[in-house]
Amino acid sequence: MSTHRSGIAGATRHVLANGMVALIQRNPTTPTVSVRGELRIGAVHEPASQSGLAVFTGAALIRGAGERSYQQIVAETEARGCSVNAGGGLHSSGFGAKALTEDLPLVIEILADMLARPTFPAHEVEKLRAQFLLGLRESEQETGTQASRAARELLYPPEHPYSRLSSGSVATVQDLGRDDLLRFHEGYHPAGGAVAVVGDVEPAAVIELLEQYLGGWARPGEPPALDLAPVPPLETIRRRDIPMAGKVQSDLIWAVHGLRRSDPDFYAAMLANMILGRLGLGGRLGENVREKQGMAYYCYSGLEADVGTGPWSAVAGVNPANVERAIAAVLHEVAQFVAEGPTEQELADARSYLTGSMVLGLETNDGIAGTLLAIERYGLGLDFVERYPAIIEGVSREQIVETARRYLTTDRYVLAVAGPPASGGEGTGA
């Protein structure tokens, strides 16, 4: 047997000349290297009328950068079995690469060009938009997407970016043009951004590479500020049903407002969510809706905690005949959890899962790089992995109950159901 440390605590953290943070972890066990990075600009920075712009801009970075065309970028990288990619998200715009170690300089050079010198060729922007529009038409006919869109609209006021899906809609994306992409890209700023490199690499050599290709990319001023609109608390129950032709199953989402990642209640909420709808086959929700009542293949909960108060939600895919029964089961489980809190056994299980499974997430280069990025994003410190078990152990049952009571309200929530029109669909019974 060998002895292992998490390694994360020994990662190298270096601030590049332009303010971007580099995190490098040596993992000598594979001949591969992963690069993952992000800039703090995303769909939260785009106006409602241009919903989808951050995602579109991120995806367009690879469509021409520096001296290379899109075709040259993919031909050169794929010929060596590496890949480079970029994409916009809700809070940030991400980029990354996988490569055999010897190809690290190539992918760093190309990623740096994609961030700093994208060319957005007009014909590529047109092609990409056509692909995006088709993808949006596909996803707009998905029950899960429709329910999710409706839940967000019901939870947040229209001026809040969380009221939309970051992918945008057919209506907004069809009007986005090259100029919009160029303008959005002007908001890309190295400060506040981070890049993690993990693999069989020497940290000093990687820093030199990053300084060479990325360190010189400077931008005036500061990265775009984020001023999220206030979120009025829910006063009542809001429900929307979306009938969809040609569907067999309904997706339902129950949701309330959650909390910020930086909120002192975050870890208590994470444990509550784990017990309510994740542990094993979907926690208590899965136990009731799937295991006891046989109504759904999937039923689980999710907590989106980042810069703002994201949704805390439960989802299930059920036969249209079982929608009301599934909703009742979700409400019952939420109410019961709020009333009684977790059992000692549930709490012990959740704690040991969260602390024990940490090593599984740190097995691959991608897993390590993702962890490093999250640590930097939320300012957790490189000793976070070592402190984590104590953090989890330190959350008391009372804190969990109190947090659940504060957020998981059963008289104020939103409900979105997308699926076959009420008359359609044959019940499967149970």
Next chain:
Amino acid sequence: MSAPVEAHTLPNGMLVLTREAHSAPVATSWVWYRVGSRNEPSGQTGISHWVEHMLFKGTPSVPRGEFDRLIARNGGTFNGFTWIDYTAYYETLPADRIEIGLRIEADRMVNALFDPPEVESERTVIISELEGYANYPETWLDEAVKAIAFTAHPYHHPVIGYKSDLLAMTREELYSYYQTFYTPNNAVLVLVGDFDTDVMLRTVEGYFADLPAGPALPRTRAVEPEPQGERRVIIRRPGPAEYVQIGYLAPDCRSKDFAPMAVLDAVLSGARSLNFMGGGAQTNRSARLYRALVETGLAASAYSSYLPTRDPFLFELSATVSADHTAAEVEGALLREVDKIQQEGVAADELARVLKQVRAQVAYSGESVTGQAMQLGMWEVLDSYRRTESLLDELAAVTADDVRRVARQYLTERRRVVGHFVPTDEESPA
């Protein structure tokens, strides 16, 4: 690079494959059964997958619900899946907990309860899974293509089964199927991770050596006859776009033509990740189908696919048709790419690129013990785990002439089925 694989056969016929990997303090335990939808008789479609579900529903010593909590409590992850040729279960855990995986797998290999109320509850869960898939137009097309491609062989029907069979299945049928196929002599145990092989083997013997061997297994004798002409199907349902799927009856993984066919697939759409769980490099954007169909705007996506299978399955081409084009145009473009290779062959640099991509994908997938074990187990149930070692050489030995020859021999009009999905006018809200 990776440690050698050791193979041991227990007296009851169970094969045990082990590989030490000390790069992270994790280990994975897999049990593979040589049973899948290819073993299912007409009228009992979906029975393999249903049996898989029942193995999560309890034994006398580990009741339902306790199983997943046991894994979670120990910081592990688990899953099971059923495919046309095999059924597999795994637990990935911190290395010092891996014995839990062995205990669970040995127990449920013989002691699964198939408690009648649990069978009933799972019936509706599986129908819910089926109905979830049926929400996607691609599912309807794919099932129709497989159904017309196979007239004699059980690859004809979907792994999930037909709803009518799922409604009619009895507990006795499920239990008898379980007793027939879930025997040590039909199973392969694969262990990869941070352990000492000798110690591990003693533990394995403790759990598995006393399980009784079962009788000889029923064979799947069906052979798909040589097709005598093109077959076509058009699915008309509500949907967001037209889709095209073409399948050619293709050699199984033990054929001498497997390697040239695999190279042909990679020339058309890149050498993909060897891991079903993804995580590899994207390699399709410089390949032939993407250039001919996506770059030209005909399709939003275009892929080929060729999987290692026990019996002859399909070499497939599929595409999502762009808004201003038709399925007929896209079908023509896909067939032109096949024709080009049949007429002109492939270039030396394409072969070199494929090899480099495969090498890289092997390295990426080797980063995780789960990925390594998946490869070993899959190849063992299909042919031999040694194929994981010989595959690179097999692919390297493929010449441009081989690729052209197999394209001419197998990708012919009479061996192909062509499916189109065409959206109907029925209104579906955007």
